[in-house]
Amino acid sequence: TLRVLLSSPASGSALPFYNPSSRVVNGEDAEPHSWPWQVLLLIEQGDWLYIYCGGTLIKPNWVLTAAHCISNEKYWVALGEHDITISEGPEQFIPVEKIYVHPLYNNDDASQGYDIALLKLSYKAELTDEVKLACLPPAGYILPHGTKCYVTGWGNLNTDGPTPDKLQQGLLPVVDYAHCSQPDWWGSAVKEIHVCAGGANVAGCYGDSGGPLNCPGVKCKWEVNGVVSFGPEYCNTPKKPTVFTRVSAFIDWIEATRAPSPGRTRTARGLGEGV
Numbered sequence: 001t002l003r004v005l006l007s008s009p010a011s012g013s014a015l016p017f018y019n020p021s022s023r024v025v026n027g028e029d030a031e032p033h034s035w036p037w038q039v040l041l042l043i044e045q046g047d048w049l050y051i052y053c054g055g056t057l058i059k060p061n062w063v064l065t066a067a068h069c070i071s072n073e074k075y076w077v078a079l080g081e082h083d084i085t086i087s088e089g090p091e092q093f094i095p096v097e098k099i100y101v102h103p104l105y106n107n108d109d110a111s112q113g114y115d116i117a118l119l120k121l122s123y124k125a126e127l128t129d130e131v132k133l134a135c136l137p138p139a140g141y142i143l144p145h146g147t148k149c150y151v152t153g154w155g156n157l158n159t160d161g162p163t164p165d166k167l168q169q170g171l172l173p174v175v176d177y178a179h180c181s182q183p184d185w186w187g188s189a190v191k192e193i194h195v196c197a198g199g200a201n202v203a204g205c206y207g208d209s210g211g212p213l214n215c216p217g218v219k220c221k222w223e224v225n226g227v228v229s230f231g232p233e234y235c236n237t238p239k240k241p242t243v244f245t246r247v248s249a250f251i252d253w254i255e256a257t258r259a260p261s262p263g264r265t266r267t268a269r270g271l272g273e274g275v
Contacts, residue, residue: 014090029156030169032082033090035152036169037134037224039063040078042093042212049093051084054153054211056134058222060124063096063209063256064134066220066227066245067105067117075099077121085152085165097122100257102250113191115229116245118257135220139251142164143225149197149215151242153208153227155236172197172213175241185239192251195226199241203272213244 039055039061047264053069063077080090099119105114125131143149150169180186180196190196197213213226226244248252 029164030082030152030167032088032166033080033130035150035167035169035212035214036080036130036132038052038081038152038212039065040081041065041069042076042078042152043073044076044095045073050076051154054118054208054228056212056227057131058123058134058136058254059154059258060127060133061121064118064212064224064227064247064254065117065119065120066229067101067115068107068229069210070099070101070112070117075119077119079125081167090128091132092124092125094121096120102253107161110230111189111191113193113245116227116250116253117245118254134224135217135264136254137215137223137225137248137252138218139248141218141225141248142176143174143195143215144254145174145179147174147215148172149174149177149213149225151211151213151226152195153211153228154163155208172242172265173182175199180241180243182239186241186243190243192244194229195244195246196241197226197244198232199237 020225026070039057040051041053041055043052045149053065055063055065057079058064071170075096077094077096081091082088097117100118100120102114104112105116106112111244120148147196149172151172152167152169154164154167175194175196175198177190181188183191186196195213211228212224213228214222215225217223225247227247230243231242232240
């Protein structure tokens with residue numbers, strides 16, 4: 001029987017080129033199951049499942065996360081979670097069958113972007129009031145400067161400081177590319193395939209790597225416009241917003257990866273395929 005351990009594993013961590021966003025600073029407990037597409041990514045080691053990253057349920061058997069969360073591990077996802085210290089009833093634990101990392105992602109130079117991956121689950125999640133699919137934005141959509149978005153997570157990538165029991169949410173206003181790419185902000189580390197949010201006298205260490213940036217939607221009330229990629233080394237660093245992979249830049253890749261192509265063999269991990 002697998003047991004969930006509420007900490008990161010002793011060996012290995014999901015680290016992008018800057019320290020990952022590690023916790024929702026000055027955030028608040030989310031209303032239980034108010035972000036029902038929120039995923040907890042777990043790795044299996046022995047009889048334990050260790051909390052590792054966040055993610056987003058986009059189809060009953062597909063999860064969106066960050067490429068830097070992926071290594072040679074056996075992964076599970078937890079759905080329907082709120083308080084991770086107790087069993088509340090709606091939780092679903094499903095093993096990951098295949099992993100698809102964007103082929104242009106470079107683990108040695110994450111500043112190039114493409115920090116995005118898809119996880120195909122071993123079987124479909126049961127959709128309930130507590131487990132729902134996220135809406136994604138239209139392809140190419142750019143969030144207006146100042147859009148008020150929420151980042152969500154349990155903040156379980158960093159070992160300093162306590163891990164919250166309940167899902168946290170933090171309000172982050174979007175910083176447009178023109179501001180975020182200025183030399184005294186992130187400069188060339190930020191690309192047009194990123195979304196920046198927070199960072200202007202707002203706590204900059206938010207959420208779980210791989211987790212969602214939830215923004216007011218074009219087609220739905222909320223759409224997941226970002227995947228947590230990296231943030232400043234120190235929280236509350238002025239002009240250093242949290243940086244997300246911009247989901248609207250990868251809609252075609254997501255759709256192509258999910259659609260099976262005749263004659264293509266998907267390997268166990270499938271890295272670099274699906275385009």
